[in-house]
Amino acid sequence: MTDYEQEAGTAEPAASPASPASPASQTASATPAASASSAVPSSAPSPKAAQHVTPADAADAARLVSLGLHPKLIPARDVEYTELLRRYRDEPAFARLADAVATGLGLVVLEVSTRAGMALAADEDSVFAVRMGDYARRATADSADRFLHGLAHLAVAAMAFPRPEDLADDGYIGRITVNGVDSFVRQACRRLDERAEAEGENTDPATEAPGLEAGWRVYARRSSTGATKDARRLAGSTTGIIAKAVGFLADSGFLQRTGDDAGGTYRTTARYQLQVRDMAGSAAMAELLELGVVPVSDGTASLLPPQDAEGLELAPDAGLPFHS
Amino acid sequence: MTGTSVSSRPPAPGPAADEGLARRLRALACTAPLHDLDTRKANLAGEYSTYEMAELALAAIDHVTLQMDFDTGADHEQIVARLLPRVAAQAPARDSAEHERVARWVLENLLNVGSVDRGFRAVYGTFGPDGVYVRRDYDFKLIEEVPGPGGSVYLRTTDEAVNVLVGALDTDVTSAQIAAEVKLEVLISRGRLADAQLAAEQARYRTVQYAETLRRTLEATRRDVRAVDWLSAVPDMISEALDHVADRYRHENAILTNIRKARDEAASERGPDHKRRAAELVDIVKDCIRRHTQLQSRLLEAGPLFRAEQDRQAFAPPAARAGTDLYGQLLAPVLELEVERASRVTDAFFAGGAGLRTPGAVRMGDLVDLLLTPPAPREHLGAEMPEPDLVATPDDSRFSEAQMESASELLELPADAPRRLSGLLADARRRDPELPYLVALLAVHAASPPVGTAYRQGEERLLFAVDDGTQLDDPEFGGADLIVGTALLDAAGMAADRTEAA
Numbered sequence: 068m069t070d071y072e073q074e075a076g077t078a079e080p081a082a083s084p085a086s087p088a089s090p091a092s093q094t095a096s097a098t099p100a101a102s103a104s105s106a107v108p109s110s111a112p113s114p115k116a117a118q119h120v121t122p123a124d125a126a127d128a129a130r131l132v133s134l135g136l137h138p139k140l141i142p143a144r145d146v147e148y149t150e151l152l153r154r155y156r157d158e159p160a161f162a163r164l165a166d167a168v169a170t171g172l173g174l175v176v177l178e179v180s181t182r183a184g185m186a187l188a189a190d191e192d193s194v195f196a197v198r199m200g201d202y203a204r205r206a207t208a209d210s211a212d213r214f215l216h217g218l219a220h221l222a223v224a225a226m227a228f229p230r231p232e233d234l235a236d237d238g239y240i241g242r243i244t245v246n247g248v249d250s251f252v253r254q255a256c257r258r259l260d261e262r263a264e265a266e267g268e269n270t271d272p273a274t275e276a277p278g279l280e281a282g283w284r285v286y287a288r289r290s291s292t293g294a295t296k297d298a299r300r301l302a303g304s305t306t307g308i309i310a311k312a313v314g315f316l317a318d319s320g321f322l323q324r325t326g327d328d329a330g331g332t333y334r335t336t337a338r339y340q341l342q343v344r345d346m347a348g349s350a351a352m353a354e355l356l357e358l359g360v361v362p363v364s365d366g367t368a369s370l371l372p373p374q375d376a377e378g379l380e381l382a383p384d385a386g387l388p389f390h391s
Numbered sequence: 392m393t394g395t396s397v398s399s400r401p402p403a404p405g406p407a408a409d410e411g412l413a414r415r416l417r418a419l420a421c422t423a424p425l426h427d428l429d430t431r432k433a434n435l436a437g438e439y440s441t442y443e444m445a446e447l448a449l450a451a452i453d454h455v456t457l458q459m460d461f462d463t464g465a466d467h468e469q470i471v472a473r474l475l476p477r478v479a480a481q482a483p484a485r486d487s488a489e490h491e492r493v494a495r496w497v498l499e500n501l502l503n504v505g506s507v508d509r510g511f512r513a514v515y516g517t518f519g520p521d522g523v524y525v526r527r528d529y530d531f532k533l534i535e536e537v538p539g540p541g542g543s544v545y546l547r548t549t550d551e552a553v554n555v556l557v558g559a560l561d562t563d564v565t566s567a568q569i570a571a572e573v574k575l576e577v578l579i580s581r582g583r584l585a586d587a588q589l590a591a592e593q594a595r596y597r598t599v600q601y602a603e604t605l606r607r608t609l610e611a612t613r614r615d616v617r618a619v620d621w622l623s624a625v626p627d628m629i630s631e632a633l634d635h636v637a638d639r640y641r642h643e644n645a646i647l648t649n650i651r652k653a654r655d656e657a658a659s660e661r662g663p664d665h666k667r668r669a670a671e672l673v674d675i676v677k678d679c680i681r682r683h684t685q686l687q688s689r690l691l692e693a694g695p696l697f698r699a700e701q702d703r704q705a706f707a708p709p710a711a712r713a714g715t716d717l718y719g720q721l722l723a724p725v726l727e728l729e730v731e732r733a734s735r736v737t738d739a740f741f742a743g744g745a746g747l748r749t750p751g752a753v754r755m756g757d758l759v760d761l762l763l764t765p766p767a768p769r770e771h772l773g774a775e776m777p778e779p780d781l782v783a784t785p786d787d788s789r790f791s792e793a794q795m796e797s798a799s800e801l802l803e804l805p806a807d808a809p810r811r812l813s814g815l816l817a818d819a820r821r822r823d824p825e826l827p828y829l830v831a832l833l834a835v836h837a838a839s840p841p842v843g844t845a846y847r848q849g850e851e852r853l854l855f856a857v858d859d860g861t862q863l864d865d866p867e868f869g870g871a872d873l874i875v876g877t878a879l880l881d882a883a884g885m886a887a888d889r890t891e892a893a
């Protein structure tokens with residue numbers, strides 16, 4: 068990004084004489100040394116940008132996109148970031164430019180705000196996209212592993228935003244634990260098992276067709292944890308797979324680690340909510356509809372979370388141990 | 392024509408007949424890993440045929456089941472430690488390292504550590520409703536590993552394992568327990584304690600199983616109040632369970648009084664073995680009572696929990712605008728789909744939800760520089776440690792290990808033949824001129840034997856010395872010619888006393 072900054076510094080004074088009538092541009096050109104010496108880009112809103120896009124504007128727009136690519140960066144703690152976000156909000160031309168830069172790089176702009184910063188998601192074919200094969204090596208060879216890794220991400224989101232309104236409410240912060248997610252999915256699997264049993268269904272899959280085994284069975288028969296020689300988490304176990312997912316999401320700036328209890332406790336960030344709401348949820352839903360499954364919802368929750376959202380904490384006045 | 396073709400073909404068995412068969416095949420499959428252990432022991436490096444692997448495996452499942460509680464399971468190392476005496480008894484001549492190896496091998500094979508699922512798979516065939524023969528996979532586990540507090544891993548036996556162990560696949564938990572209790576009472580009244588102990592242990596397995604069933608139902612309640620029928624089914628279940636606990640509590644207390652009596656009388660009539668058995672039985676029944684009390688307190692807390700959960704879950708204000716119901720609209724339908732199709736949905740979610748990664752762009756020149764740069768010295772390690780100047784401390788023990796062993800051997804006296812100190816000293820002098828000093832010290836120490844320690848540690852023998860006034864006639868030592876002997880302690884009686892005190 069240093070290239071852009073140097074360009075911004077040198078281009079600014081050269082560009083300002085283009086519109087001498089504007090008083091705002093005079094203030095900008097009056098402090099060329101300040102904008103060149105500091106990394107803070109030109110702060111004055113210049114109407115000339117509405118007509119001409121200067122290389123400096125392009126550099127600032129690209130700079131904003133590059134800051135958006137640092138998912139853990141918090142706008143409130145970065146003067147330059149805050150300033151660029153303000154410019155995005157106030158100058159429609161600059162906003163269009165930044166959007167164009169993002170689109171050109173294969174990125175989708177989810178939201179630009181002070182709470183989430185410039186929230187970006189990768190296009191399907193973008194160089195920034197994460198591929199399942201790079202994420203988990205076993206997943207390419209083993210269809211069950213591929214499914215479990217994907218399911219872990221879905222389950223984490225479902226635990227983090229248990230009710231539809233949680234996903235819609237911008238102020239909502241979800242809390243999850245690794246063991247909590249695991250016991251939650253296991254509980255769902257157990258209910259499906261009990262239902263199949265009540266219906267007298269034989270759910271054991273045919274030997275020659277492992278791909279026809281129901282998803283819940285694949286999860287239920289994978290062990291939830293396991294002792295290893297070096298006291299690390301067993302990577303192939305379900306808690307291992309979930310821990311990998313939340314670790315990855317934390318690196319993406321979607322979750323923040325808050326403690327080590329129950330396999331690791333995390334809370335969600337604004338970016339994660341956006342990502343799940345606008346990208347993942349709708350994409351998965353579209354795929355599901357294509358498969359001919361039409362889940363009907365009346366907008367009320369089908370799942371109700373435990374009070375403190377800490378999957379492994381006991382409710383204050385009930386000493387019931389819900390987790391083994 | 393059609394008539395002959397039909398009669399020439401045997402009629403396909405209906406699905407109804409097959410269902411029972413499938414259930415029995417699955418039950419049979421659960422025992423397979425145990426038989427398999429005995430088959431495969433021949434393949435192990437070393438001579439392991441003396442070990443009865445199936446027996447060890449069943450014992451391991453026993454131990455894990457008994458350790459299971461509401462909250463935790465059994466500790467891995469603890470189970471290995473509990474298995475060791477049995478392994479050692481099977482091959483007393485082998486060393487303890489081998490015993491431990493065998494115990495670990497058995498436990499690891501029950502977990503099936505090598506497989507990615509850590510479970511077992513059996514294949515069986517059934518006729519479908521359309522008369523087509525289908526081979527199916529049955530996956531099961533005997534012992535599963537569950538996460539415990541603080542990142543530790545605990546072992547729990549699965550329902551399959553408990554069913555294999557108790558051998559009652561389709562029986563009602565409650566009625567089976569009542570049968571076991573009645574049997575227990577009869578056995579005790581007839582004084583057949585060995586059988587009574589077996590029955591008590593079976594009753595305890597049932598208790599554990601009952602608690603496990605209840606735990607799962609309550610878990611579901613907390614996750615979703617509406618998923619459980621709180622209008623009639625659950626209150627009925629709770630009151631039933633409370634009745635059950637009250638009933639069992641009365642029963643077990645009656646049994647406890649009975650066995651205590653039997654235990655105290657048993658000693659005089661039937662010998663120490665009988666008494667030890669009775670003491671163990673007291674332990675088992677006490678454990679049952681403890682578990683029932685625990686169950687009861689959980690049951691009593693269920694009502695307030697439901698009301699609190701209902702307040703929170705059902706009376707929450709409705710949403711301003713609706714989002715996607717991730718569980719109801721995505722996760723639940725996906726879990727029901729076949730893996731092949733479900734993977735498309737999870738892949739789509741992953742692609743959209745995993746976020747983005749900035750790919751690394753490397754210039755050849757940078758890479759070469761980077762690889763050729765010598766690693767920077769690590770400053771944060773601090774100054775170099777000076778080589779410590781070690782001086783070997785001289786071994787200034789008065790007596791050597793060999794002497795101590797020799798003295799202990801000399802003092803290993805039969806319980807019915809105490810000896811005079813003078814005789815012991817003379818014997819010691821013949822072995823080693825230094826030894827009498829050690830023997831004399833040990834004898835004087837035994838004049839005030841550590842009775843309290845022996846009692847707490849449950850030791851079986853204790854060295855003691857008594858002064859009866861006789862003067863010691865010895866060239867090197869003076870004082871009283873002590874009578875040194877070994878007292879046998881009643882370990883079983885002490886164990887019973889200890890538990891009752893607790």
